[in-house]
Amino acid sequence: MNILGLSCYYHDSAACIICDGVLVAAAQEERFNRIKNSSDFPINAINFCVQQAGISFDQIDYVAFYEKPFLKFSRVILDIVSKFPFSYGSFIRNTPQWLQDRLILPGVLKREFAYKGDVLFIPHHHAHAASTFFVSPFDEAAILINDGVGEYSTSSIGFGSGKNIDLQKQINYPDSLGLLYSAITTFLGFNANSGEGTTMALASFGQVNYLEQFKKIINIAPDGSYTLNQKYFSLNKRKRMYSKDLITLLGAPRKFDTDYDQRHKDIAATLQFVIEDCLIKQSKYAYNTFGSENLCLAGGVFLNCVANQKILEQTKFKKIFIQPGAGDAGASIGAAFFTYNSILGNERKFVMNHAYFGPESTDKEIEIALNAKSLKFNKYEEQTLLEIVTERIIAKKTVGWFQGRLEFGPRALGNRSILASAQDSVMTEILNSRIKHREWFRPFAPIVKKEKANDYFKMLADSPFMLLAPKVIEKMKTIIPAVTHIDGTARTQTVDKETNPLLWKLLDVHEKKTGISVIINTSFNLKAEPIVCKPAEAIIDYLNSEMDCLALGNYFIEKHDEI
Amino acid sequence: MPESEPDIFLNKEGICNICLTYEHEKQDDNKEKLLESDLLKILDKYKGKKKYDCMVMCSGGKDSTSALYFMKTRYNLNILAFMFDHGFETKEAIDNVRNAVDILDVDFILYKSSFMKPMFSKILQTDSKATLCHICSIWYMDLAYDVAARYDIPLIVAGWTKGQSQTKKANTQSNKNHYTEFLLMSEATECFLNNQLKDMPQYKRFPKSMEEVLKRAKKRHKSLVISPHWFLPYGPEEYVKIIKQELGWKAPALSYPKGSTNCLLNFISVYNSIKHFGYTHYHVEASKLIRKGVISREEAIEQLKQNFDFETLNKVASKMNISFDDSL
Incomplete structure (x- = not known):
């Protein structure tokens, strides 16, 4: 059974597909159409998901949408009416969009990819709840939802058990x-x-x-x-x-x-x-x-x-689970799992223990992108690549790191990342002034081998999706100053050998050379653009910034040969 | 490139036609990122409305065989497969199509005809620089439109790949510029068709250009021409694997360029093109792929190396009862 989950029209549009209860592909539309936080109908993401799943479009059994549009529209209209005449502008701006797309989703699905099957509209907070509980490792858990607004709910508290979700209180x-x-x-x-x-x-x-x-x-x-x-x-x-x-x-x-x-x-x-x-x-x-x-x-x-x-x-x-796309993008996943587990009553069989559900590039695609820019490159065996990248990081170089499948959610989790040394605070300045051009006070996040995380941070739980900010252990603050925020915390990502073996190996090589198992990991994008998706975009960012090196799969290029 | 090269023309700014076409196509490529869902929208318009949803033009090559495979298995269309044999198709190519239509359970027309042989002979026996492949493609498209009209088929499906966007433009809009890169070649072909067929009454109604084919088709019957390869993300490596496994597809032992599935007449066409122009349309296509970074110059040179000899040429020429050496 194949279920396509969708979220769109507000912000962070996304699509996912689950096949027989297992998440096979998920991606945000912004990664394809290159519009940050895109709210567009996620047609590119849908095409990717279906093709990645190895099915044809007519093998989609259900489309699950992340909210109930008519209920939401009723809230919007009531709000507009209650604030009239001040809300007139909002009414004029928003109403056509509702009538053209949001209220006629089955028509949009037919128009966009000739879909004529069942469409299920999942209440927004149920989609959120399912997006975390049904893909968590827990048989039972308390569930807490807080967002801007869905239909009416903005905060929900409930309980999940097996394939049931019971949201009991809402604001x-x-x-x-x-x-x-x-x-x-x-x-x-x-x-x-x-x-x-x-x-x-x-x-x-x-x-x-x-x-x-x-x-x-x-x-x-x-x-x-x-x-x-x-x-x-x-x-x-x-x-x-x-x-x-x-x-x-x-x-x-x-x-x-x-x-x-x-x-x-x-x-x-x-x-x-x-x-x-x-x-x-x-x-x-x-x-x-x-x-x-x-x-x-x-x-x-x-x-x-x-x-x-x-x-x-x-x-x-004792344990907290937050999936990598905790916002509306992730609600597409929730809508699909709510349909599969709760509505259709199938047993749960999937735990979201990594975020790598996006597109991947082949060696051929990487070579084409490099050749199209007439760039000289070297292709290395994995171990050699890891050694070279580590050497560059130690030499205070910034390294674009484009590997495997794209991450789902707003964070770059080590497959579309820019890596740098965490051991010198000057790296934050270098990253900001040469590449990221973002606010000076924003911290850079560390990646750390999962089993070594407690050596550096006061971890109370694993943080595979960079969604916890533990305190840096006092004596480590001067060892890894580039990732220690002013409040003494770090937005840590713990790297698991099983779910991202290549990144784990890189940390391992770095540890063997420096004694430190921590590296800066910041998202692979320039200011105001979405995280890169394809090799060509990574190369353009590399060329348009002062990034020193770029590792695309096993291919390596660098701007200065004198290292 | 300088104008001293064959088929190169500079504009007022001093930019050559090859560069202009490449830049134009690059812009088009960026604008038109076709998705599979775009194909579904087209198919949805036509599916289930007539006896056949589409006609697939089959050559027995990897691209058209995979197009047939996708249209049947991925989109579940009711298909009429159409192949022509002008007497120069390889056994492997015909076998590939026969196998595919048997396995996929698709209706099939194999149109075998000697109609074109006298025209081909004429080209070889005169000093015409007309390109055999151009003439053949004009005939094939005209035939395809004819068959589509005969069976009231709204969609013609070809196996053109993304790199063959020239062909796509040629069939979706009447635009003479699509021959910019092959100007001398196409002029030679048009010149032959206009002037050399007067004593051959059987070709009285033969179209003089691809534009004429399109114009006639428009009047006769509305058929849209598409290729699934424009919409699907799968490259040849992926779909060759599929058709080998699912349809028992086999590559021919000898074909030019290396790795292609072209007909036997193509050897002569290539030989003549090199003789008359110094290059073939395969060289133009390869140079585009080099610019896009898809293949290296060295790979292209290797692919385009002449892999046939006079014995092969003569074997093909003998089918037209001429000795190939005589036409040199």
Whole structure:
């Protein structure tokens, strides 16, 4: 049985396919159409998934969509009506899109790839819940969902057992932790739906000095339920997400591309604190209600690795599972598994223990891309390549690392990555000024051999998807300064020998040469573009930046021969 | 490239026609990233509406055999397979098609005809520089449209690969520029068709160019020409493996260029092209692949090495009751 899971039309469009209950392929549309956080119908991703699965389009048994469009539309219309006439602009902007695509999905599927079979619409938070619980290693677990908004729900708490998911309590729009985080993110001069990570990074530089003000914005109950004071928001009223009252409360918003003052940092820090506080309370409530020691998290809010770490540290949960595409992209996977396990009642047989479900390039494709740019290259045996790449990393070079299948989710997890030494803090400057050109305060993440992670970080659990931020062990802070953030944490990815043997071997070679099993891993993309998908894109980024070397499969090129 | 090279023409800016065509095609390639879902949209328009959903033009080569395979197994179409033999098809090619249609259970027409032999003989016996392959492709397309009209088939499927985008343009729009790279060759062909057939009444209605084929086809019957290879991501390595395994497909022992499945007449066509122009259309295609990085110059030179001798040429020429040496 083949089920195609889809998410689209809001942000981070994606498709996946599961064959007989096993995830075979998954990818975000942005990787193909090269539009960051693309909300387009994921036609490229769909083509890839079907072809990767080795099936034809007419072998798709069900299409599962990650939300209920009519329910969502009812919320949008009610919201617009309640805010009329201020919402007129929003109505004019959004309504045609709903009528052309979102409300007629079966028609769109027929139009886009002649699909005439069954389409199942999964409630958004059920899709999120399934995206984490059904692919987790747990037989039973508490489930916590927090995102911007789906149909109506913005926060859900429930319990998963076997092939059942029971979401028992929900908070509805317009109260939303995701929208609060996004609104303040835009207040701080970053983009909603993509700049939240930047806000999280900025938070580490501030003090929680705005708690009194935030108490006026959000009221959090002891069980983690909350309400937002809507006078501070302007959802569907204006193009911006916050109101004049928020400006009165917090001061002038930061304009895009201007300097950061301490006030901005403190606002970010307070926001982060408030969100963590709320999530910890929700988690404690879930623990007390369901009694499980396992916790499954999903929704865009849980891409916040600092908050995830606090949940792990400050609750009694022993194990936490968050899948790599915790946001809406991952809900495509949830929709497919909810259909397979919950609706069709099939037994669970899949655990998502890695993120490598995207396209892969053959040697021939790599050679074609290199030849098309007339680049001189060498092809090495694996061990030689690992030795050379390690030598370059030790020599403080930056290395583009393009290997195997593309990762699913927003993080580069070692297959489309830029690697550099974690042992010299100057590397963060080099990466920023020569390649990434991103905000100076954003930390770079480390990869570490799973079995050595505790030597460097205060790990409470494995972090295969870079979704936890453990504290760096005190004596290691000076050993790996390039990945130690100002708050003493690191957005760690633990590398498993089984799921990414090549990356693990690279860390092993690095460890043998330096005694250190940690390397910087940052995503293989330039500013404002999606992570690279194909060899040609990796080569263009390599040529358009000051990246020193590039390893594409076993092919290696470098700009300076004098090493 | 300088204008002293055959078939090279510089524009006002001093850029040659080969470079212009390449740049134009590169832009097209970037614009038109065709997906399999695009093919499905086309097929959905035609599937199940007539007795046959499509006609597949089969040569017995890897590309058309795999096209037949995909249309049947991947898209479940009701197919009429069509092959012609002008008397120069190899046994392997015909066997490949017969095997495929048997295994896939597809209706099949093999059109065997000596109709073209006198024309081919004329080219060889006169000093015409007309390219045999051009003339043959004009005849084949005209025939294909004829058969499609006869059986009311809305879709003609060929095995053209992504690199053969020239052919795609030729069949989807009436655009004379598609011969930019082969200007002298196509002019020689047109000149032959216009001037040398006057004493051969059987060719009175023979089209004078591919444009004429398309124009006539438009009037006669609406058929869309497509190739699944434009839409599918699979390369020859993948689909050759499939058709060998599933259809018992075999490559011919000898064909030019190395690794292709062209007919016997192609040897003479290649020989003449080199004699008259210094290169063949295979050289143009290979040079494009070199520019795209698909093959290296050395690989192309190896592929394009002449792998046949006079004995082979004469064997083929004898089928037209002429001695090939006489035509030199």
